[in-house]
Amino acid sequence: MDATDLLPLLGGPGNIRSVAACMTRLRVEVYDRDSVRATELRALPGVLGLVQDADALQIVLGPGTVTRVAAELQRLLDPLAARGASLKAAQQARNATPFKRFLRRIGQIFIPLVPALIGCGLVAGLAGVLADLHLLTSLVPALSAVAGGFMALLAVFVGHGTAREFGGTPVLGGAVAAVVVHPGVTHVHAFGLTLTPGQGGVLGALGAALLAVQVEKACRRVLPAALDVLLTPALTVLLPGLVTLYGLMYAAGQVSAATGRFTHVLLADGGAAAGFVLGGLFLPLVMLGLHQALIPVHTTLIAEQGSTVLLPLLAMAGAGQVGAALALYVRLARNGRVRSTIRSALPAGLVGIGEPLIYGVSLPLGRPFVTACVGGAFGGGFVGLLGQLGSTVGATAIGPSGWALFPLLKGSHGPAEAAAVYGAGLLVGYATGFAATYVFGLSREALAELNTPKAAPPSQEVPPSAYSVQDK
Numbered sequence: 001m002d003a004t005d006l007l008p009l010l011g012g013p014g015n016i017r018s019v020a021a022c023m024t025r026l027r028v029e030v031y032d033r034d035s036v037r038a039t040e041l042r043a044l045p046g047v048l049g050l051v052q053d054a055d056a057l058q059i060v061l062g063p064g065t066v067t068r069v070a071a072e073l074q075r076l077l078d079p080l081a082a083r084g085a086s087l088k089a090a091q092q093a094r095n096a097t098p099f100k101r102f103l104r105r106i107g108q109i110f111i112p113l114v115p116a117l118i119g120c121g122l123v124a125g126l127a128g129v130l131a132d133l134h135l136l137t138s139l140v141p142a143l144s145a146v147a148g149g150f151m152a153l154l155a156v157f158v159g160h161g162t163a164r165e166f167g168g169t170p171v172l173g174g175a176v177a178a179v180v181v182h183p184g185v186t187h188v189h190a191f192g193l194t195l196t197p198g199q200g201g202v203l204g205a206l207g208a209a210l211l212a213v214q215v216e217k218a219c220r221r222v223l224p225a226a227l228d229v230l231l232t233p234a235l236t237v238l239l240p241g242l243v244t245l246y247g248l249m250y251a252a253g254q255v256s257a258a259t260g261r262f263t264h265v266l267l268a269d270g271g272a273a274a275g276f277v278l279g280g281l282f283l284p285l286v287m288l289g290l291h292q293a294l295i296p297v298h299t300t301l302i303a304e305q306g307s308t309v310l311l312p313l314l315a316m317a318g319a320g321q322v323g324a325a326l327a328l329y330v331r332l333a334r335n336g337r338v339r340s341t342i343r344s345a346l347p348a349g350l351v352g353i354g355e356p357l358i359y360g361v362s363l364p365l366g367r368p369f370v371t372a373c374v375g376g377a378f379g380g381g382f383v384g385l386l387g388q389l390g391s392t393v394g395a396t397a398i399g400p401s402g403w404a405l406f407p408l409l410k411g412s413h414g415p416a417e418a419a420a421v422y423g424a425g426l427l428v429g430y431a432t433g434f435a436a437t438y439v440f441g442l443s444r445e446a447l448a449e450l451n452t453p454k455a456a457p458p459s460q461e462v463p464p465s466a467y468s469v470q471d472k
Contacts, residue, residue, distance in 0.1 A: 001046030003072035006059070007195040009044065013077050021070035025051070026059040026076045030075075041419055080286035107292035109161040109206070110299060115149050116157075117302070121397030121408045123147040124306075129415060154303060155180040155198070155205035162206055168204075168213035172233060176212040176240045177205035179456030180249060190246045200244075201303045202296060207248050257465025259297060260304050271388030272381050276312045279380020279429070280315035280373050283358065299399045307394025307410040309387065312422050315352060315401040319426045320375025322349045322402075323433025324368045325357050327441060334451045348372030365450075368441040375433020384426035393418045402426070 010016055010028060015036075017029040032035060041052050049060035061069055131140050144396035149159075154264075159177020164170040179185065185195040200207075205260065219232040261459065266274045285291045296312065302307040331344045338361065345356035362368040383393060392412040395405055411418025 007036045029056045103292035110295045117397040120147045158205040159209035162209035173209035200249040203204045204252030208244040265389040272385035275384020276381035278313045279316035279375030282314045309394040313394040316379030317376035317431045319429025320433035321372040323430040324372035324437040325374045327434045327437035351404040371436035374436040379429025380434040382428040
């Protein structure tokens with residue numbers, strides 16, 4: 001027996017107030033008892049009994065079956081969540097292009113490094129605060145060493161992860177990438193230029209490890225087994241290592257320096273406009289999977305400058321999403337399911353995990369996703385404007401967002417001002433997302449349908465759902 005067999009006999013989805021599973025019984029609260037076809041329910045194969053008390057119908061299904069049917073029935077009663085899951089699956093299918101798969105693989109290289117980046121970022125922030133306040137001055141160098149050790153060897157970890165992700169031997173990828181940070185590169189002169197340790201940063205390490213993977217795979221294809229164990233590791237380290245020293249480090253160094261200059265000019269000359277665009281477009285970038293391309297950029301900026309000024313701007317997208325959700329919570333005062341979803345997803349949204357709100361609330365409803373982007377745009381524009389005026393805010397690590405980003409902020413005038421600027425940007429994002437969604441997020445028809453509880457007549461098996469409205 002399936003939940004689809006029960007639903008029409010209970011008066012349809014609009015007649016059901018709540019569903020719960022006991023050990024053997026399915027407890028269903030309904031709006032209209034007269035719409036329930038009790039005789040047909042009792043005769044349904046798989047139904048062992050029907051008990052009607054003052055509070056709920058109790059349909060006896062037996063252990064195991066009741067849990068399965070309750071879960072199925074709950075999914076049928078929550079088309080908004082089902083629509084969100086469907087949209088997410090469809091978006092993932094559209095993202096299955098070679099380029100986007102490549103970007104996701106790049107993301108997978110850096111995601112395992114995030115805990116260390118966060119930990120070292122917090123320690124570095126603590127060292128900075130103590131230095132500014134002239135407290136525990138003898139401890140500051142030790143904290144700086146603890147925080148800087150990982151960053152000094154970041155290229156090695158990137159090379160290790162790159163080789164692992166693209167099918168090579170991880171330690172060989174790390175060995176080739178280690179060339180980038182080795183102090184001995186100062187003795188290498190290529191085309192009249194002298195290299196410096198760390199030149200090229202994570203981009204150089206990424207390129208070196210990708211090349212090492214290709215060399216290793218080629219060697220394993222052509223070398224006999226007797227020579228493979230000796231020559232493959234040697235050639236995998238030697239050939240990409242030389243290419244890294246005599247070209248890749250210089251080229252990657254130029255790209256890294258250009259990235260830093262570009263972000264500086266971006267905020268100095270067009271901070272408000274840049275923040276508006278970045279904050280407004282980040283949620284669509286996440287949907288398209290293109291945000292993965294920003295991970296190496298963030299990491300490069302952190303390695304080169306100590307923080308990424310882009311992340312606080314992009315974090316404003318989450319603020320717009322939270323504001324939009326709060327507006328929907330207020331507007332849909334009579335829609336218990338939407339409000340319940342928002343209550344569940346909002347804490348995650350406040351700390352920068354926006355996917356539950358995106359796919360569970362705003363995207364299935366259509367317009368609120370757009371108005372959430374508007375909130376992110378204004379929040380980003382505000383932070384960008386203050387950066388343009390000299391109050392630049394950056395993040396010393398990637399990963400956290402929303403409120404969770406506060407401990408990792410670094411500003412041109414100290415952590416207190418950075419927190420104030422970032423916090424004010426969040427408030428702008430919240431307020432604009434709320435206002436835009438409250439006024440424009442739902443059409444008059446959608447608001448009326450979503451805010452009106454529906455009770456199905458007995459003859460209507462599956463009435464139109466109150467969650468099916470996207471945009472009218």
